[in-house]
Amino acid sequence: MVVGRWGIPSVAAGGGVDALLPTGRGHCVLVQKDSLLPTTRTLAAGPGSEPDPDAAISVRGLVKRYGDRAAVDGLDLDIRRGEIFALLGPNGAGKTTTVEVLEGYRKRDGGDVRVLGVDPARGGRRWRAQLGIVLQSGAGDSQLSVRELLKARASYYAEPRDPDEVMELVGLTAEAGARGRTLSGGQRRRLDVALGIVGRPRLLFLDEPTTGFDPEARRQFWALIRSLRDLGTTMLLTTHYLDEAEALADRVGVLARGQLAEVAVPAALGGRGTAPAVVSWTEDGVRRSAETATPTAFVRELAARFPGEVPDLTVARPTLEDVYLKMIGQVPEGGGTAAAVGRRGAERSQGVSS
Amino acid sequence: MTTTAPERAALPPLGRVCLTRAGVELKEFFRQRESVVFTLVFPVILLLGLGAVLDYDLGAGVDFPQYFMAGVITAGIVGASLQNMAIHIAGERSDGTLKSLRGTPMPASAYFAGKVVQVLAVAVATIALLVLVGVLVYGIDLPSGTDWLTFAWVSVLGAAACTLLGIVVSTLARNGRSASATVTPIALVIEFVSGVFMPFDQVPGWLQDVAAVFPVKWLAQGLRSVFLPDALAAREPAGSWELGTVALVLGLWCVAGLVLCAVTFRWQDREG
Numbered sequence: 001m002v003v004g005r006w007g008i009p010s011v012a013a014g015g016g017v018d019a020l021l022p023t024g025r026g027h028c029v030l031v032q033k034d035s036l037l038p039t040t041r042t043l044a045a046g047p048g049s050e051p052d053p054d055a056a057i058s059v060r061g062l063v064k065r066y067g068d069r070a071a072v073d074g075l076d077l078d079i080r081r082g083e084i085f086a087l088l089g090p091n092g093a094g095k096t097t098t099v100e101v102l103e104g105y106r107k108r109d110g111g112d113v114r115v116l117g118v119d120p121a122r123g124g125r126r127w128r129a130q131l132g133i134v135l136q137s138g139a140g141d142s143q144l145s146v147r148e149l150l151k152a153r154a155s156y157y158a159e160p161r162d163p164d165e166v167m168e169l170v171g172l173t174a175e176a177g178a179r180g181r182t183l184s185g186g187q188r189r190r191l192d193v194a195l196g197i198v199g200r201p202r203l204l205f206l207d208e209p210t211t212g213f214d215p216e217a218r219r220q221f222w223a224l225i226r227s228l229r230d231l232g233t234t235m236l237l238t239t240h241y242l243d244e245a246e247a248l249a250d251r252v253g254v255l256a257r258g259q260l261a262e263v264a265v266p267a268a269l270g271g272r273g274t275a276p277a278v279v280s281w282t283e284d285g286v287r288r289s290a291e292t293a294t295p296t297a298f299v300r301e302l303a304a305r306f307p308g309e310v311p312d313l314t315v316a317r318p319t320l321e322d323v324y325l326k327m328i329g330q331v332p333e334g335g336g337t338a339a340a341v342g343r344r345g346a347e348r349s350q351g352v353s354s
Numbered sequence: 355m356t357t358t359a360p361e362r363a364a365l366p367p368l369g370r371v372c373l374t375r376a377g378v379e380l381k382e383f384f385r386q387r388e389s390v391v392f393t394l395v396f397p398v399i400l401l402l403g404l405g406a407v408l409d410y411d412l413g414a415g416v417d418f419p420q421y422f423m424a425g426v427i428t429a430g431i432v433g434a435s436l437q438n439m440a441i442h443i444a445g446e447r448s449d450g451t452l453k454s455l456r457g458t459p460m461p462a463s464a465y466f467a468g469k470v471v472q473v474l475a476v477a478v479a480t481i482a483l484l485v486l487v488g489v490l491v492y493g494i495d496l497p498s499g500t501d502w503l504t505f506a507w508v509s510v511l512g513a514a515a516c517t518l519l520g521i522v523v524s525t526l527a528r529n530g531r532s533a534s535a536t537v538t539p540i541a542l543v544i545e546f547v548s549g550v551f552m553p554f555d556q557v558p559g560w561l562q563d564v565a566a567v568f569p570v571k572w573l574a575q576g577l578r579s580v581f582l583p584d585a586l587a588a589r590e591p592a593g594s595w596e597l598g599t600v601a602l603v604l605g606l607w608c609v610a611g612l613v614l615c616a617v618t619f620r621w622q623d624r625e626g
Contacts, residue, residue: 103457105622125365125459133457141449143385144378155374156460158363179385195454 051114056081056203056234057102063110064097071097073258075111081202084225084235086245086266089255090328095238096207098255102236103133103205116203129157132201132233134192134209142180146172146191149180150198157199169224170194185212193221197228204228206237210244222247242320252320256328270323278318282311365459375460375468383438383472393438394480397430398487404551405492412553414585419492423484424577425550428512430480432570435473435513437541439520443469444533447524448623456621466521473517481509497580504597508576511604515569518611525618544570554578555589562591569607576600 051058057079064072072094079085089095100106101113104120104127113120118127142149147163154160167173170190175183183191189212196204206225210218225235225248239245245252246266253263254270267273279298280289292298295315302310383389401422410418446452455465488494497505527533545551547561548571557565565571579587579595587594 105453105456125461128457129365129459131457133454135450135454135457141445142451143382148378148381152374152378153458155366156371156458158365158459199458 051112052078053114053117054081055079055114056083056116057085057236058114059098059102059111060113061111062098062101062108062113064094064101064106065109070258072101072108075255075258075260077253077260077263079234079236081234082229082232083250084229084237084248086237086239086249086252087255088239088242088245088252088324093255093328094258095255099205099207099236099238103131104128129199130202132196132199132204134196134204134206136192136207136211145177145179146183146194147176149191150194153195154198159200161198161200163198166194166198169197169227171220186214186217189213190217190221193224197233201233203234203236206235206239208239209237210239210241218244242324246320254324254327261327266320269320270318270327272318272320272323275318275323278316280312280314280316287312368461368464371460371464372467375464376471379468379472380475382442383476389438389442393430393433393476394483397426397433397480397484400429400551401426401484401487402491408552410553412586412589414583416582416586417492419488420494420581421553421578422551423488423494423581424574425545425552427481427484427509427577428548428550428570428574429545430484431477431509431513431573432516432541432545434476434480435516436520436523437537438473438476439469439517440523440527440537441530441534443521443524444527445530447620448530452621469521470517473513477509477513494581501580504576505580508573508580508600508604511601511608512569512573512576515604515607515611516573518608518615519569522611522614522618525620529623544568547571548574550574553589554591566591566603569604572600572603576604 049060051060055078057077059075059077062072062075062077063070071092075094075098077098087095087099097106101108102115102120104115104123107121115123116127116130120127144152146167150163150166154163164173164176167176170193172187172190172194175187178187180188180191189209193206193209196206209225210221213221222244225237229235237245237248249266251263252266252269254261262269264270276291276293277295278289278291279295279302280287281302282288290298299310299313299315302313401419404422404426405419408418408422410421412418412421443452485496489496523537524533527536544565547557547565548554548568549557549562549565550570554562554571554574562571575590575595576597578590579597584595590596592599
């Protein structure tokens with residue numbers, strides 16, 4: 001069985017994903033990351049099935065409408081305990097709405113949702129105590145110091161982490177006495193994260209956590225997320241940074257038009273793992289490229305045509321960003337052939353040679 | 355069937371969370387210089403400024419500062435409750451503080467308990483400051499006997515009604531910035547027609563009727579009964595202090611405010 005090809009044609013054509021996922025709407029095909037074997041299994045997450053009580057998050061047929069527009073339109077999703085799941089999707093795809101329904105901030109119009117076994121619409125204090133929510137700006141304009149804010153937040157929970165340890169963990173120890181409103185943008189984001197984890201959550205929601213971070217701060221943040229995972233925290237991450245999703249997530253899900261277009265490990269999303277390579281070179285002053293499943297042979301042929309070096313030769317596999325952009329329909333569909341040639345062939349051509 | 359997670363340790367008791375919130379609210383208020391100056395010092399400046407300029411003789415040995423004590427304390431209470439709540443809660447809603455709190459196991463009641471403590475502390479500090487300045491600068495006569503009791507219940511009931519009203523107004527505001535731009539002028543107009551800054555019998559009759567709808571007029575009237583000799587009750591619209599009506603109207607505003615709060619309160623700005 002072929003796992004979803006790079007650039008799901010039916011999505012880009014505006015249809016459903018049935019053509020690719022013959023098990024029916026919402027049945028997600030995924031490859032388990034931890035296994036070296038390319039084991040593929042179908043996650044039974046269809047509208048007909050019950051939510052999985054053992055999953056950290058289990059969603060069946062979620063619908064949320066704003067007026068006539070369905071922001072989320074029949075979403076099915078299962079997130080296992082202990083995994084880091086990245087939810088990707090363009091603005092307006094229903095990402096924020098979905099996450100806010102899961103967090104208990106928003107009422108849904110339809111579907112079945114379980115977060116840590118509880119319906120978020122009925123989640124009480126005990127349920128909230130098991131969640132951590134890192135908002136894009138939860139620290140506000142406070143007159144309290146970082147330590148005071150964390151101590152106050154910790155006092156709402158049954159088994160909080162030590163505020164000093166949390167400051168150490170996010171790298172705010174030097175700012176312990178600084179008032180919330182005096183923090184820089186990056187420090188504020190770290191405080192947001194600190195506020196999200198001080199309650200020792202089992203499930204952590206991270207909403208674009210590294211927006212505004214410099215590259216070094218982002219690496220530090222990734223290390224922090226990994227250490228939280230090692231402690232057994234389940235995480236749902238939304239991000240616009242595809243490298244971040246690739247670096248952190250066990251699985252990624254792509255939301256498009258209120259539905260989950262695909263769920264896969266980052267390396268296999270959109271059929272990346274089996275996608276053709278793109279060979280690009282310059283010939284007669286024109287940039288050319290071709291997709292091929294046998295790049296070595298192709299390059300050997302190419303090498304024979306040129307006296308010396310093949311000008312500007314590159315061999316590339318589709319990046320997560322390439323497949324992502326295709327999945328959300330940002331790139332026009334082009335039914336190419338194995339030797340499709342164009343100035344932006346790597347993005348345009350579609351064919352598969354063998 | 356759902357499998358529930360293994361039981362965790364008990365959540366902290368409500369009382370302790372309320373204490374935490376009270377501490378947070380007091381620090382948030384008293385560390386912010388603008389709010390301290392505006393809420394606490396502004397009424398004092400009013401008292402000193404208007405007291406120096408206006409020179410009424412209201413009869414029965416009452417000069418303007420003695421008359422104005424009730425009005426300026428009313429302005430102080432409205433500032434500590436209505437304006438404070440409307441502006442700061444709208445701000446907390448806009449900057450994400452409320453949304454963030456909503457995502458924690460903090461009970462909503464603890465949040466409001468913290469606000470009540472803040473209003474009480476600010477109102478008491480404002481009143482104490484005004485009375486002190488009144489006595490030291492203008493030598494006003496302090497209330498005596500049961501007037502203190504009237505002072506206490508009128509202030510508490512008025513502050514409660516204005517606090518609830520302030521929370522409702524914070525929800526009507528589009529966002530934090532629009533709240534601080536609109537609430538203060540509206541409060542000033544209501545205070546003006548309620549006879550806070552001048553003798554109420556100088557307010558035109560139809561404006562007196564308008565003012566009678568709002569709690570501010572009744573708060574000021576109740577406080578006048580505390581600071582003025584009973585001879586001046588004749589200058590009130592009904593010819594008496596109407597303390598029963600004061601209690602009734604302020605009480606009704608408390609009930610209406612509570613219902614409106616419960617119905618309208620939001621933890622996030624409206625979308626769009």
